[in-house]
Each structure stands twice: as structure tokens, then as C-alpha cells.
Amino acid sequence: MHSQQVAIDRAFHALGDPTRRAILESLSQGPISVSTLAKPLDMTLAAVVQHLQILEESNLIRTEKVGRVRTCQIELKGFALVEKWITDRRLLWERRFDRLGALLTEPEQK
Amino acid sequence: MHSQQVAIDRAFHALGDPTRRAILESLSQGPISVSTLAKPLDMTLAAVVQHLQILEESNLIRTEKVGRVRTCQIELKGFALVEKWITDRRLLWERRFDRLGALLTEPEQK
Numbered sequence: 458m459h460s461q462q463v464a465i466d467r468a469f470h471a472l473g474d475p476t477r478r479a480i481l482e483s484l485s486q487g488p489i490s491v492s493t494l495a496k497p498l499d500m501t502l503a504a505v506v507q508h509l510q511i512l513e514e515s516n517l518i519r520t521e522k523v524g525r526v527r528t529c530q531i532e533l534k535g536f537a538l539v540e541k542w543i544t545d546r547r548l549l550w551e552r553r554f555d556r557l558g559a560l561l562t563e564p565e566q567k
Numbered sequence: 568m569h570s571q572q573v574a575i576d577r578a579f580h581a582l583g584d585p586t587r588r589a590i591l592e593s594l595s596q597g598p599i600s601v602s603t604l605a606k607p608l609d610m611t612l613a614a615v616v617q618h619l620q621i622l623e624e625s626n627l628i629r630t631e632k633v634g635r636v637r638t639c640q641i642e643l644k645g646f647a648l649v650e651k652w653i654t655d656r657r658l659l660w661e662r663r664f665d666r667l668g669a670l671l672t673e674p675e676q677k
Contacts, residue, residue: 465588466585469583469588472579473580473582473583473584474583475576475579478575478579478652481656482656484660485656485657485659485660486659486663487663531656531657531660533660533661536656536657539653540654540657542588543646543649543650544650546591546592546595546641546646547595547641547650549596550594550641550643551643553597
């Protein structure tokens with residue numbers, strides 16, 4: 458339970474940054490090498506690598522080195538965590554309205 | 568399109584903070600007054616109000632003042648934005664695998 462909380466905190470922190478979200482948008486089309494990912498970004502390679510590390514620690518991406526090329530790809534584990542957190546909050550809230558609705562349509566007790 | 572991007576940036580920025588996520592977790596049980604929300608949080612009322620403003624600007628909560636009491640509640644608009652962004656990335660990635668699978672099972676051309 459506690460490690461789950463840490464994982465959720467990490468994933469939301471990672472997604473809070475617009476550069477990291479742009480990286481994920483590119484990667485959702487398919488795996489890309491680190492150098493190709495870095496090209497359109499207006500920052501040093503070291504800064505890009507740091508963003509990638511944060512994404513990898515959050516299980517939002519996976520990287521693999523083959524020869525001299527490191528390639529990044531989407532990792533669904535982190536996405537599933539965030540998706541579940543959001544959906545759970547929404548469902549709790551919606552269920553509350555369903556209960557209120559049921560109370561309001563209940564036949565009046567005499 | 569551009570304002571949509573701004574809205575997504577705002578919502579993810581808002582969700583990147585653990586205090587703001589804790590506030591949303593409390594609110595998903597039902598509406599709560601600002602002072603009740605602030606009680607368990609180890610910060611000044613001014614700091615809490617600032618977090619609430621960020622959540623409200625991101626359409627993740629709505630606040631309403633009745634008399635001297637301001638009450639907060641979940642606003643689903645911001646949740647829907649974030650949920651869609653996450654799901655879209657995941658679906659793009661999954662569809663890519665489906666296409667690869669289809670290519671691999673296609674009968675060989677002679």
C-alpha cells in the first residue's frame with residue numbers, strides 16, 4: 458500500500474512537467490532513440506536524459522541500450538496507475554450522486 | 568485547440584502536487600468547507616486557499632460561498648481532460664502493437 462502511494466506520487470510528479478508530457482506524446486507513436494527524442498527539444502542532452510530518468514523511475518517509459526544506441530518506449534504500468542487514481546476519484550464522486558438520487562426518488566415513509 | 572492544451576497543462580500541474588491530490592481524495596467523498604479541509608493539513612489557511620485556487624483554475628474543483636462559509640466540491644471537467652489525455656496515449660501505443668501483430672500474422676507474399 459505504501460509503495461503504491463510512492464509510485465502514484467512519482468507518476469503524477471513526472472506527468473506534471475510539460476517537457477515530459479511532450480516526450481510521452483512522441484513515444485506513444487512508437488519507440489524512439491534518445492538522440493532523436495532530444496533533437497526537437499530546446500535543451501541539453503543531459504537535461505533530456507534527466508527527464509527520461511524521471512519518466513523511467515515512474516514506470517511511464519522503459520529504455521534499452523543496444524550497442525551505442527539507447528531507445529525509449531512507453532511502459533503501460535505507470536499509465537495504469539494514474540488512470541486508476543483518476544477513475545477511482547471520479548467514480549466515488551459519481552456514486553455519491555447516484556446515492557443522493559436514490560434517496561430523492563425513494564417513496565416517502567408514512 | 569490551444570486553450571485545450573493550456574487546460575491540460577493546468578490540470579496536470581495541479582495534480583503534480585501531493586497536497587492537492589490529498590484534497591481531491593477528501594473531496595471525492597463529498598463537498599467540504601474550506602476550514603474543514605484545512606484542519607488536517609499542516610499549513611496556513613492562506614496556503615490551503617492557494618492550493619484550492621490552483622485546483623479551481625484547473626476545473627478539478629468548484630467552490631461556492633454561502634453566507635460566511637466557502638464549500639468545495641469535485642468538478643468533473645478537469646478530471647475528464649486528464650483521463651482523456653492518459654487514455655489517448657495508451658490507446659495510440661496499444662494500436663501500434665495491434666498493427667505490428669497484424670503485419671506478423673499476414674500471409675507471406677510470394
